[in-house]
Amino acid sequence: MSSCNPEFIQTTQLSFDDVPASGAMEGGGAYNKHAMLQARGSASALPCWERAVGHVALDHGDLPIVIADYGSSQGKNSLAPMRIAIEILRSRVGPDRPILVCHIDLPINDFNALFALLAGDPGCYSRNESKVYSCAFGRSFYESVLLPNHVHVGWSSYAAMWISRIPTSLRGHIFVPSSTVAERSAFERQGAQDWETFLSLRAKELRPGGRLVVVVPGARDDGLSGFENIMNHANAVLVEMLEDGAITADEYERMVLGVWPRRRQDLLAPFTSDGGFHDLILESCETTPIADAAWADYQRDGKLADLVNKRAAFYRATFAPTLASALRLAHEPEICRAFTESLEHKLKRRLTHEPAPINSLVVTIVLAKLGFM
Ligand SMILES: C[S@@+](CC[C@H](N)C(=O)[O-])C[C@H]1O[C@@H](n2cnc3c(N)ncnc32)[C@H](O)[C@@H]1O
Structure with missing residues (x-):
């Protein structure tokens, strides 16, 4: 972070080739610890996952069964789906066949x-599994x-x-669904290309008769995903930091989240009318509204500070590293920590004044690879 004059906002066209789309x-x-919202969303996909694992084609050999x-x-939200898959596979192949996750x-x-989680978490899928x-x-x-x-x-x-890269800068925002039509089109094109790339690569990696389950936060037909409100608050915090000289105009302009929540039709677009794409066949596509558990708790107990703390911690854990990666001194941990703490603190202040639910939805797609071995 360094000081700047906010009047110099948006004077040059930056190259986004060196801006990571995702900062992990x-x-x-x-x-x-703080990805409870994601945990709830992926839990909604577990019935589809159970069915998919139950239908995977398995040979009678002794080579490992591979789960990707x-x-x-950092793995916490993967423990439940991996545990479920292993239980189902064990019931199909017995106790001796190796399983590689x-x-x-x-x-x-x-x-x-x-790795620390896999070694120490009591819910780890490899417990009692030699x-x-x-x-x-x-x-x-x-x-x-x-x-x-x-x-x-x-x-x-x-x-x-x-997505794999940031296709365009955004004027005055960090999150494209809150942005202009032209900017959204560039993200839409990138999102479509990346989705096809993702699917075609997975099609090659899957064994014939294998299954792939993809769970993503989606957008409604109007393009809204439910995250706009918290993104608007985070953006307002960053503008405040810019005006205070805590970040520069260049840094702010490079703060673009490479997140593209797709509509159901975007996710289904690559598939032909008979459901095929490369060697994949679409088995199902389900859209599920995700209840906002933190909001429900707040409605019940009225504890605003708890709601705000959960929200800000979720936002920080999920998005702050990507935003911090746009800082000129992003390689200095202390600078990133100061930025992250300031972002979280200011976000809490805004959320305290305007608490709101996050009405998101999740799309679960189940794909099978053609053929059997
Ligand atoms: C929101 S987390 C989801 C983690 C977990 N699956 C869950 O359900 O909570 C998204 C993860 O995707 C990873 N990610 C983003 N882009 C990626 C890419 N191109 N290749 C591999 N991982 C990527 C991020 O680093 C991050 O760890």
């Missing part, structure tokens, strides 16, 4: 926190991550809405 989640287990978790972050995330993800193995891959899911025809069942929760 807040490390040190913070995401694990695309966009695992591959967690995939960006190289900047806090993999130490992931033949379950875990590994992690620090690579973007917009690249090939695993060997072709390798994955029996893939899970991806609250991750594929992060």
Whole structure:
């Protein structure tokens, strides 16, 4: 952070090629602790996941059954789906067949926190399982991550809405759904291209007869996702920081979240009328409204401070690292920490004055790879 004159806002066209679309989640287990909203959303997809794992084609060999978790972050929200998958697979193949769980995330993800969780969390899926193995891959899911025809069942929760690159700057906002039509079009194109890339890469990695379940926060037909209110508050905080000279105009302009909540029709667009795309067949696509548990608690107990603390901690753990990555001195942990704490503090103040529910929705897509081995 450094001082600036707010009058100089928006004078030059910046290149966004060096702006990471996603800065991963807040490390040190913070995401694990504060991603309750994501946990509820992905829990809504578990019935689809159970069915999908139950239908995966399995051979009678003794090679490991491979489960891939695309966009695992620090792993807490992956424990339940991985545990469920292992229980179902065990009931199908017996106790002796090895099962390999591959967690995939960006190289900047806090993999130490992931491994600490896998070693110490009482809810870890490998507890009481001598033949379950875990590994992690620090690579973007917009690249090939695993060997072709390798994955029996893939899970991806609250991750594929992060796009691969920022296609345009946003005038006066950090979140594209709150932005102009032209800016939204650029994100829409990038989102469409990335979704096809994601699907075609997973199609190669899945084994014939394998299943992929993708859970993403979606947008309604009008393009709204339910996160606009909190994003508007966060943006107002950043404008305040800009006006106070806590961040520069360049830094603010580079603060763009590479998140594109897609509408149901955007997610279904790659599939032909008979549900095919590459070797994948669409088995189901369900849209589920996600009840805002923090808001429900507040409605019941009236504890505004609890609501505001949960909201700000969720926002900080999920989005602050990406915003901080736009700081000129982003490589200095103390600078990032000061920025993050200031963002959280000011966000709490705004949310205290204007508390509101987050009425989000989640789309769960189940895909099968053609053919059997
Ligand atoms: C909101 S977290 C979701 C974590 C967890 N799956 C859950 O349901 O809570 C999104 C994760 O996706 C990861 N991510 C974003 N873009 C990615 C990419 N291109 N390749 C791999 N992981 C990515 C982020 O680093 C982050 O850890």
